[in-house]
Amino acid sequence: AVPRTQLDAALLDFAADAGARVVTGWKAVDVTLTGASTAGVVESVTFRRGREERTVRCGTLVLAEGVRSGIARKLGVQWLRGMVHGIAARSYCPTPRGDDPWIHSHLELRDAEGTAQPGYGWIFPLGDATGGSDPKGVNLGCGALSTSKRPAKVNVKKLLTHYADQVRDEWELGEPEDIASALLPMGGAVTRVAGVNWAAVGDTAALVNPLNGEGIDYALESAQDLVEYLPDAARTPRGLADIWPAHLRGRYGDAFSLARRAATLLTMPGLLSAVGPLGFRGPLAPRLMGAATRLMGNLVTPEDRDLTARAWLTAGKLSVGHDRFRHPESRPLFGA
Template identity: 80%
Template sequence: MFLYRGACRMRQWSAVNTTPLPSDCSLLVIGGGPAGSAVAASAALAGMDVTVVDMQEFPRDKTCGDGLTPRAVHALTRLWGGDPGEPSPRTGSPGILSGRPEIRGLALHGFGGSVRTPWPDHPSFPPRGSAVPRTTLDAALLDFAAACGAWVVTGWKAVDVSHVGASTAGTVDSVTFRSTERDRKETCTVRCDTLVLAEGVRSGVARLLGVRWLRGLVHGVAARSYCPTPYGDEPWIHSHLELRDAEGVAQPGYGWIFPLGPEEDGEGTRGVNLGCGALSTSRRPAKVNVKKLLGEYADLVRGEWELGEPREITSALLPMGGAVTRVSGVNWAAVGDTAALVNPLNGEGIDYALESAQDLVELLPDAAASPDGLRHIWPAHLRRQYGDAFSLARRLSTLLTMPGLLSAVGPLGMRGPLSDRMMAAATRLMGNLVTPADRDLTARVWLAAGRLSVGHDRYRHPDSRPLFGV
């Protein structure tokens, strides 16, 4: 296992993919989104023989806010090998952020107040965010993986997996794919030394390997649309924290507006990504139709933004905060959304997808030297990186699902005497801009509270071993 075979292979994909599936490869990646493409690109640059397979043809859409926080821009810069607004020095690929907006921070609204807070100064993350439609971002990242030397194949769905031994946490031998072409009933089996699951939250192969969503924990339901507006060059992400339904009841979630910059929409005007999300648990499910709520939210801000009608409305359900039972076996690992690496406070996952993908590739040599491979190394790494923060974010998000709580505490945060400081801290937390290495007051308080939250999780569930110690 973990054999690094062959040199980088330069192969471009096209909208109509004719690349055949190989019979075997050293590293097999299922899923061509940001996490899968980042794994494939990083592994190919490291000299590995890597194949990435996606069931859909690209470009393809994905329900998402399209926003990139400074943490996501940093992770993209790490992958790109330089400024992602410029051609990649590694491949010459066109800059993914070329011509895209430079987002300065968050504009938070609700409960009678509005606060604009720029991204904080941070030693690791740049003071800028951006926004790129997922149809564009994902296709560019997959094209970058191909330019790095990954073998990219689309139009095949993973339907089965063969593994050695009785335990699904053990060693994967091969994956069986079925063609998604309507008139093609073909199947193909690919043997691999290492398997990476990056297919998203509904991955069938992940379920076969024992990756189960912990439904009792907080998760999100969201809807997204695109709206024409003359204010698409607004340099702030707008978040409306007071999200009310038609009956005036505050929902446990928020609405967002991500300006898409100079990108022209179909009607020749600049547009925004407008959406909304609500938090839900099995005990307190979100009793709201998010698509209907999106329409009501659009009506609320239409005059200020001169919005056209929302279009391309889609919705999704999103497990968060590492709320899955398993993320790895001896020679397989889950990254990105498949491992529920999504912040429960804001639904952001692109930064974690890009980070976890690159971290995994860097850990493969250590895994190769261990008889247990990735089985313990990978979840231990995720716990160190995200465990404390995710545990606390899950707990706070669960509290927000309590009826009336948001209406009670919201005005204190938006109009209280410490609102500026509180919203600056909220911007940092909502932007995922706290790391285990940070030592400032906000980070120390957040991380200490996270450690207490993890301790409480272990006390309540001493016999369970999910990813982040729930």
């Protein structure tokens, strides 16, 4: 693992080396559309830096601004708040064990009062990635699941500090530094993801795994997929408006639907404390943890034929059918 700043810098350098023009210090604040519909054609984007504004005409607009994209809201991308979402916090901690070769997760996460939380804690060793005279460290964080009916009653920054205290002796941790928190819409829980010449990717399209909060791989994957669809979109009257939502439903729809349903169950009070000891420490733990790793990592493919894969894929299709019945307006999800 590496700190996010290093990943972002590497991606920016890669884009610049490939010929992209890099302009920094400006914020996208508005778009101009042809027609009244948000599914129409984006003609231009307005950028602002201080009191100065510039308008840039565009052929295709890719919304990669994260979950709080103001431009996305102007184009009708609305978060479906009634569905399961996550709240998370991460930090960087100095430790001599930063070159440990394994990532670590703690699925039975408890707060300072001993209450089991619907989430998990993680420790990602950074090796020499942090730089400085004593470069070793870890990315340490925690996340909790929440719904409008069962909101997570936890301060994730305080939960992170408590989690660090719990593993401090084992990891020889220093104090958590650079703590940051975020709200994570998950599983494609947005009303729309595309218009004729615009499309949302990554967190803007809520492409976050509902079972583990992972979003970076989905962001990179969806951006790569979108580029491959641009030639087809240029040859159709509605451009990306239908192609892109259909692709996201086909690629992630079943898995995200079932994961949202499973994540919603985990928000039920007392469920984790009841099943945790049996699932995480009982005789079936190795087999269950292996299956959980596959499912949480979205590592089941349509070609897999083992029992876990067949059960997951079948349940996913049933879950999508239930979504269509319950939420027909969202064309669950990734609405066009």
